[in-house]
Amino acid sequence: MKETVYWDKKIETLPRERLNAFQLKLLRAELAHAFKNSPYYHGVLKGVRLRSIDDIRKIPFTTKQMLRERQEAAPPFGDMVSVPERDIVYIAASSGSTGSPTASPFTAQDFEEWIDYEARLFWSTGLRPEDRYCHALNFSLFVGGPCVLGAQKLGALSIHAGTVPSERLLAILKQFQPTAIWTTPSYAWYLGETAIIEGISPASDLNIKKIFVAGEPGGSIPETRQKIEELWGAQLYDFYGLSDIFGACAGECSEKSGLHIAEDHMLVEVIDKNGEPVGEGERGELVLTTLKKRARPLIRFRTGDIVSYTDEKCACGRTHLRLLGIHGRIDDMLIIKGVNVFPSDIEAIVREKSYLTGEYRIIVDREKHLDTITIEVEGKDRSEVEVQELIGKDIKARLGIGAKINVLSPNTLPRATHKAKRVVDKREHVWA
Numbered sequence: 001m002k003e004t005v006y007w008d009k010k011i012e013t014l015p016r017e018r019l020n021a022f023q024l025k026l027l028r029a030e031l032a033h034a035f036k037n038s039p040y041y042h043g044v045l046k047g048v049r050l051r052s053i054d055d056i057r058k059i060p061f062t063t064k065q066m067l068r069e070r071q072e073a074a075p076p077f078g079d080m081v082s083v084p085e086r087d088i089v090y091i092a093a094s095s096g097s098t099g100s101p102t103a104s105p106f107t108a109q110d111f112e113e114w115i116d117y118e119a120r121l122f123w124s125t126g127l128r129p130e131d132r133y134c135h136a137l138n139f140s141l142f143v144g145g146p147c148v149l150g151a152q153k154l155g156a157l158s159i160h161a162g163t164v165p166s167e168r169l170l171a172i173l174k175q176f177q178p179t180a181i182w183t184t185p186s187y188a189w190y191l192g193e194t195a196i197i198e199g200i201s202p203a204s205d206l207n208i209k210k211i212f213v214a215g216e217p218g219g220s221i222p223e224t225r226q227k228i229e230e231l232w233g234a235q236l237y238d239f240y241g242l243s244d245i246f247g248a249c250a251g252e253c254s255e256k257s258g259l260h261i262a263e264d265h266m267l268v269e270v271i272d273k274n275g276e277p278v279g280e281g282e283r284g285e286l287v288l289t290t291l292k293k294r295a296r297p298l299i300r301f302r303t304g305d306i307v308s309y310t311d312e313k314c315a316c317g318r319t320h321l322r323l324l325g326i327h328g329r330i331d332d333m334l335i336i337k338g339v340n341v342f343p344s345d346i347e348a349i350v351r352e353k354s355y356l357t358g359e360y361r362i363i364v365d366r367e368k369h370l371d372t373i374t375i376e377v378e379g380k381d382r383s384e385v386e387v388q389e390l391i392g393k394d395i396k397a398r399l400g401i402g403a404k405i406n407v408l409s410p411n412t413l414p415r416a417t418h419k420a421k422r423v424v425d426k427r428e429h430v431w432a
């Protein structure tokens, strides 16, 4: 069989106009299914007629809070579910870090479509049947777990490693010499550093050529990805997913110029704080509508993730829209003296400096009714005063806020294992 660059050429390269027409057809079918089978959507969608895709704006948004409420009103899966329970074959649940976990149900067909899509994403990075793929994500109710089946579907030898202690994972990497691995960006960094401490060179003793990351903004920050790539002598591909839809909904192709999002599975909107659409390249909240999910359709779901996008055709030939970066979560956005600051913006500055280790912590406090921000960094070969001045100036120029810079010795800050906690907000009543 002749190998192609595409997993599903027809869908992946569909011209924009035809893609939009296809989406409208899918959207109508999705809404009709939800209207007919979900008591909740029956009420919400009554009287809604779609003449064009833009008419979706007549329908109210769905929030995480609403998912929780609908679930509590009709336990255990809620009344947005649009199939009988006997048709549900799999559930994921969110980690519950911001409230009680919400279940995300899949029918057998939803699950099949999802795994096929994961295979498509892996294929677009250049992963092939000759590869050995190590899946180092959690399997416990976590939607990232089954994504390993996507690698397996495309024919790669798939190692279901899970979240084992780092010594065990390094032993797996040494013994089986996988060529690809999926973790979080902070864990990829931590694991690489741990390997060096244990006398293993990630770049020359191991065989990792591709690192897939998701779950944190780090994969979208050029300075962070460059450091991880250097550490491992590998290429990094940023993926993006959410438990309420798919383990990965979007991912970078081999061009690495944005994360393609599956527009045959999802309708994408990016909105400002008033709910109005923002233009290409501008930052806004990602809102997704499922186009094929049967177990629980999600309509205009506010993800809470801040992104920017382009719908220009990619050099790889794929036409599906690209997210130009996952800049952070709305919940992570700090408002310091009235200025919006994302920790990922600070990370980009800290990680580009050769005289810092790249580790950092942000401490926000309030003194005499005024917000203060302290950035702890680890200095290498410059004097403390010099580092304070250089970083302080850069933060002021690029983010428009004054920050106190605390320079520590290397290896003083706590190292992150999975999701990194890098912000300490000591303010009691943040209403600004």
Ligand SMILES: [Zn+2]
Pocket: 253, 254, 255, 260, 314, 315, 316, 317, 318
């Ligand atoms: Zn591409």
